[in-house]
Amino acid sequence: MRLNLFKCIYCESVGHIRAFLVKLVQFLRRNWLRITVFVTFLICVWPNRYAPHYPYIPTDEIYDELVEKTTQNVSHQMAGKLSCDYNEVIKENHFMYREPYISTLLDGSDIRLGGEWMPSKCAPKFSTAVIVVYRQREQQLNAFLIYIHNFLRKQLIHYRIFVIEQYDQKPFNRAMLFNIGSVYASQLDFPCLILHDVDLMPMNLGNLYVCTQRPRHMCSSLDKFRFNLLYHGLFGGVVSIETKVFQFINGMSNKFSGWGGEDDDFYERIKAKNLEICRFGPDHSQYTMLKHEQELPSENRLAFLRNGSLRYNTDGLNSLVYKEKEVKLHKLFTHVLAIT
Incomplete structure (x- = not known):
């Protein structure tokens, strides 16, 4: 009796499953186009849901990885003040790329000549030189300067913006301009360098510029x-590196004129000194890129990459040759015109 009952239940269950599968197949056949459109839409509106993972510093360990160091003048000026607190900035990680931060400079009266700022109510633990390399992208530079000042002042760090402009008609030499910028930043005692493309905007406030x-x-x-x-070896766009480490690896190569190759060479230089790179998690590392025309690739970039290890000690900061056309302090940045 029980056996017959189990057989009936089993047969009935199999029948229901089979009927369900038949209906599912029929539904998919009738609605495949709608399903395809929906999945495509989901990927478009939520693309980072499908981004691959990579090793990164967990949020609760970020602060312990930071290098607390300021310029000497900041240490003297802020003596006796309570230190700024950065844990809340990291943890809350506010989304910043929105109005009004994008289009309007919010109360720039506290920004010093040369694009320098520091908090007045607490003592900053970090001093950073943001080095932006540039040529003939006025609209992007204006947008960057407005947003980055609104962004960085929320982080309560001491910073200064350096815009290094190539003042000649040679192919754009991004790496050499970063080398030039590091020279001016180190002369002003900045212990930390942010090597920054002008077309990239940080979106998360917890992405500390230190x-x-x-x-x-x-x-x-x-x-x-x-x-x-x-x-994994991608190491361009925006990079933070201690000034002493940048000098230790001899900066970047001066050979890469035109687009491409210098970032990969930079990464290999770091590895050659037995150093490793790091990253924050995706939710602390989101950027948007401003639209621009693609630069022409460098014809010699692959050849320079292949023989890069032969030049790490002879091609970089110690071989840097340029002509200073002008250095001018603007309200929002220190402007260096350089002939490469």
Whole structure:
């Protein structure tokens, strides 16, 4: 009796499952186009949901990885004041790329000549030189300067913006301009360098513009790449590195004129000194890229990459040759015109 009952239940269950599968197949056949459109839409509006993972510093360990160091003048000026607190900035990680921060400079009266700022109510623990390399992108530079000052003042760090402009008609030499910028920043005692492209905007306030114990790739979640990290050795766009470490690896190569190659060479230089890079998590590393025309690739970039290890000690800061056309202090930045 029981056996017959179990057989009936089993047969009835199998029948229901079979009927369900038949209906499911029929539904998929009738609605495949709608399903395809829906999945495509979901990927478009939520692209980072499908981004691959990469090793990163967990949020609760970020502060311990930061290098607390300021310029000497800040240490003297802020003596006796309570230190600024950064844990809340990291933890709350507010989304900043929105109005009014994008379009309007909010109360810039406290920004010093040369694009320098520090908090007045607490003593900053970090001093950072943001080095932006540039040529003939006025609209992007204006947008960057407005937003980055609104962004960085929320982080309660001491910073100064350096815009290094190539003042000649040679192919754009991004790496050499970063080398030049590091010279001016080190002369003013800045212990931390942020090497920054003018077309990249940070979106998360918890992405502190300070140095970590290891060189850090800051824009590992970029909208142009659908918030994917293309490969582990990608080390361009926005990078933080201690000034002493940048000098230790002899800066960047001066050979890469035109687009491409210098970032990969930079990464290999770091590895050659037995150093490692680090990243914050995707939710602390999102950037948006302003639209611009793609630069022409450098014809010699692959050849320079192949023989880069032969030049690490002879091609970089110690071989840097340029002509200073002008240095001018503007309200929002220190402007260096350089002939490469």
